[in-house]
Amino acid sequence: MEQRITIHIVGGNSRSRAEQSRLVLSMGHHAEVYSDLVELIDRPPRSGVIIASQDILADGISALLNELADAGIWVPLVAAKTDPGVDEVVEAIQAGALDFLELPLTESEVRRMVAHVYTDAGRHAETRRRLIDARRRIDALSKREREVLDLLSEGCSNKAIARTLQISPRTVEIHRANMMGKLDAHHAAEAVRLRLEADLEEVTVPAEG
Template structure:
């Protein structure tokens, strides 16, 4: 039997939460249920794993992870949904969830998830911390500073960035210095690393993020 863990079930209707709770308890683990995110944040869990479903996922996993981070909750997050598409599962995992479960919950799937938690939870929580931190830093950049960062990640020099953005090299230098300062980056490689940790190719803080060319040059 797997070591006992606490599983926090949030979202969905009362019947779904009750069914998940009964299965978790029957398998020898501890279950806590919450109707919504407000209930979870009011009594933040400090150990275990969170299973989130339905309405809690409506704003997307990335936003949910940020709300949990704001509340100081860094537990692994597992999304749950009836009949998810392959695209939905991939998007959720890329956004930072540890796993994806199909509802109604089945015992073998729950056991697989618990084993995943035991093997990867610590590494996953640290990766989440880095992801949230990187997204917050990059989210503080202006549109032009983000454009400079994107072109810098393509391996472009200041002169090449200036040509691509149709501004002067001196203006690029100013935006680059401001960008580096906001990111707390000492070198270009540090800035590029933060962009990668943020999952920048899949994550855009707003609709004005720059469009990059299809052909990429090697990054730093």
């Protein structure tokens, strides 16, 4: 018998929230319902899983996860939408969502999601913390510092980076030192690890001229 879990339902219209709540309760779980993100943040959940649907997802999963992180909410997030596209699902998972469900919810989908929470929730929350922290550090970099980090992650030496960016090796050293300081990285491997944890898309830096 599966353990009871608290499922926090936010977003969508009142009818959709009521239907989700009834299903969750009928399966022996506890449901908490919030009309919008403001109400959720005002009563921040500390356990269970959040199901965010429709309008709550309008600005994208990354923006939503960042807003939750700012509020100190690390409960796993599951996106839910009517007829989600494959690209939407892939993008949501890559951004840090635990799962993506199709509305209206079904008992089998909820059961699958609950199993996912129990097997992956702790690891997932820690991964989210690292991902968001890494992205925030990298967002603080200047354009040139980010270019140096991208090329460093591809295994380029300072000389190779200088050739690609058409700047002097000394200038590369300055940008690299500034980049390392902003990332609070003590060596190149740590900086590269942060970039990987941020799960950023590969950026090709074109040579000028």
